[in-house]
Amino acid sequence: MKRSSRIFDLIIGVGLIGVAGFAMLYFLVNERFEWIPEQVLELARDPEILKSPPAKKCSECHKAIYEAWKDSRHSISWTSENFIEASENRTKEKCLPCHIPKSVRGEKPSPRLDLRDEGIYFVSCHFIDNKMQGPYDLLSPPHPTFRNPDYVRSNFCGSCHQKTFKEWKATNVEDTCQDCHMPRKKGRLTQKAGFNLLHKKRWVGDHRFLHGEIKEKDVIMESGWEENFFIISLKNQTIPHSVPTADNGDPRLYLYIKFFNEAGEEVDNAKEIIAPQQETALPYNKKIQYRYRLFDKIFKAEVELKYQPAWSKEKTTVRAETVRR
Amino acid sequence: MNFLRFILIAAAFIFIGILPVHAKDMVVKEPPKSLSKYYPPESKQPKWIQQMHKMSTHFGGVFVNLKEKDFENVDMHADKLVEEYKKTSEMVPEWEEYFDIKAAEAFAAAAKTHDIAKAGKASGGLGKTCGKCHAEQEVAVWAKFHWPSFHKIKVTDPISEKEIEFDDYMGSISSSFKGVTVNFGEGQYDRAAKALKVFKSRYMELKSTCSKCHATQDVKRFYVGKDADTAFAGLSQELNSEKPNPGKFWKNIGLLGKTGCKHCHLVHRTNSFIQEMWEK
Known part of the structure; x- marks a missing residue:
């Protein structure tokens, strides 16, 4: 009886330590990641991600966003039959900047030479000035991510959708492009086992870039x-x-x-x-x-x-x- | 008076007779197939024109730096020019004979004396090789690779909603235009008014057609802009009035022709004719 009670105490103790450790780690990852020494983070960095990886590489962690993007017209901006026909087999220069943008940053992008089949993908929109950027400052050990408020502003979409952006601006309506075409819901940014539990839920935009039906x-x-x-x-x-x-x-x-x-x-x-x-x-x-x-x-x-x-x-x-x- | 007329006619014949002798003939021959691999879609970038720019920059770089007495960069540009010139000479086998490597090397050697007069003199031999190729091939290269082809454009006819070839579409615009003018000329104003609806619809569709290549509104409006809107509003007003005014009607028809049709035809038709010869 005494022995089993000790084992029980041990399990409870280990469990409590585990929970406390997890809570500390959760707090550190989500609230105070700047306390983690850079040398420690360096060990977890994946240099391949900071070299314009294909979308599939991003999907290793961001599966949900990848799948939503895959459903979007952005993912087929270079490969859709309609585009190939309209651009005369992709030879029209005017189409290239926005169908294979190198870097989207509030002004008309330049076309890129590599990974063109990916269309408008993760790297185009989130890898700006050699830094991974998004709407949040995040630990994300494989790649540091920096907050850029433009990700929730219409001018970001206006890089390519310039005419639509001007039309929207003239209406003085507060709802942004993202409000209607990337409606947000609480979810996790990563689906990678383990990491998904460590990161708290955040407002995540719908990366299918919904195209509203006219009713x-x-x-x-x-x-x-x-x-x-x-x-x-x-x-x-x-x-x-x-x-x-x-x-x-x-x-x-x-x-x-x-x-x-x-x-x-x-x-x-x-x-x-x-x-x-x-x-x-x-x-x-x-x-x-x-x-x-x-x-x-x-x-x-x-x-x-x-x-x-x-x-x-x-x-x-x-x-x-x-x-x- | 008769004598004066005789002199004028004789002068006209002499002028017409002399003209072909003095005029330069230009043969616009389709560029060799091997050039295609340096332009989209075979190449991601227009490598041939980029190569031309490289040579031109190094050639200019020699003289800019000679004037600035930056001799280190004079030598660099001279060497790079020879390197790019040799590279270019190997790109299109059919055009190998346009290139004279010795002339390029002689120019580089003269440039490296840092004597601007010597470099200038030696540039003549090299310049001739560029000039000969440009005179014989430049128009054809631009027509083939730099001007998008009208013959690849398909237009959805707003009336039938069927996709048709651009040339056929031009034919249908022309017919519907005649539906307006012929009926008006015959005093059949109701028929002309009905034909105007069809013609306007087809004419305005050209805005979408222009946008297939032209990205900015200003360029599109150069072809189908305010003048077209004014002309169509005027035509519609006349044809819907009790007694249409022929003066106003024909003035608006003229406005459409002088602004939209003529603008586009002046800019695009010559090149389109050249491409048509090769694509048939």
Whole structure:
């Protein structure tokens, strides 16, 4: 009985020491890592990471972010068939800086010569001035990471998305690019066994860089008749940049109008192409009006608004309605 | 009066007759295939033009440093020039004969005397080799590798929503333009108004087409900008009015032609013709 009690005490003691040790280590790693001598950290450094590694190398620790990025359009910015076709087999110089950026830092990047298949990847966005940077100061033994407040500011995305950034700035809306396209949730930055427990949960942005779908509520449509004219207006009332938007891509909204006579026969039609490259995209919170002269006696109009992203030929219906006279 | 006319006609014939004798003929021949490996997509960088810049920098570097009496750098640039010149001479086998290694070495030797007059004199022999190649090949190289090809551009026709070749698209713009002008000329204003919708849609689509190469709004607006907006607004106003004013109508048609069409054709057509010859 005495012996087993001693063993129990020993287990409890070791457990308590373990818990206390872990708590100390957790505190040190997350709150006071500057107390750890540099010589000790040097032993854990991985010099390969500071030499522009491929994304797969980053995934050894940052599996969740890697997988999200892999799902993003950023990961295929160099390899997507659409890009290869649009850039004439990647020969158009104007495409290179943003499709294979060397270093994203608030201004138009330079194109890089190595690891082009990775597209816009970890190194492009986080390895700046030979230092790993992000929204937090972190211990991360294999590579020191330094906080840069630009990671939660729109101007960072504006390095490439310059036109969209300007459109957003003009709206005076506080929500940043990251608020909508990289929504944050609490999670761990690393998934590597052991290390994941040592690092506390932080707000981590969604690295799929969500591309918002345009929904019926986003575009308000009003229409009416005026003698021999049909008038329709569209207003982008929820998205704080033009819709659609792109610096060089060609996403579009198509507005189709079919005119019918009293017998239900289609007698005329009209179409609008609402596209950033044609400077016809819908600005934030401003009504845009279209007028159509009617050459016949029209009984009703069928209106349909469809969206086609830059990387696809497929269109999806945003809204459709019938307007009777 | 008749005598004066005779003199003028005779002078015109003499001038026309003399012209071909004095004009220089230029043959724009497609560059050899071996050059392709120094330009994208075969190469990540435009290595050939970079090589030209290297030689040009070292050549200029000799004279800049001779003037500044920085003789150490004169020697460095002279040696580097010979090195790059030799390297370039081996890049395109078909053009080997343009190069004269002895002339390059003679220039380097003259530069190393640090006598600017001697270097200047020796540069003539070397310069001739560059000049001959540039005169015979530069236009072709620029046409082939530096100007993007119109014949690779595909355009989605806003009317049919089908992707078509650029040349075909130009044809469809032209037809829809004629739909406007011919109908207007016949006094068929309603038909002209309907045709204008199609023509405008196709014309404005060119903004997207320009953006396939031109990254800045200003360049796109040079081709399809404010003048086009003004012209289309004016045309639409005329065609939707009770009694269209032909003067205003044709003025706006002229504005479209003089700004959009002419701007683009002046800049792009010559090169497009050259490329078309090679791509057919």
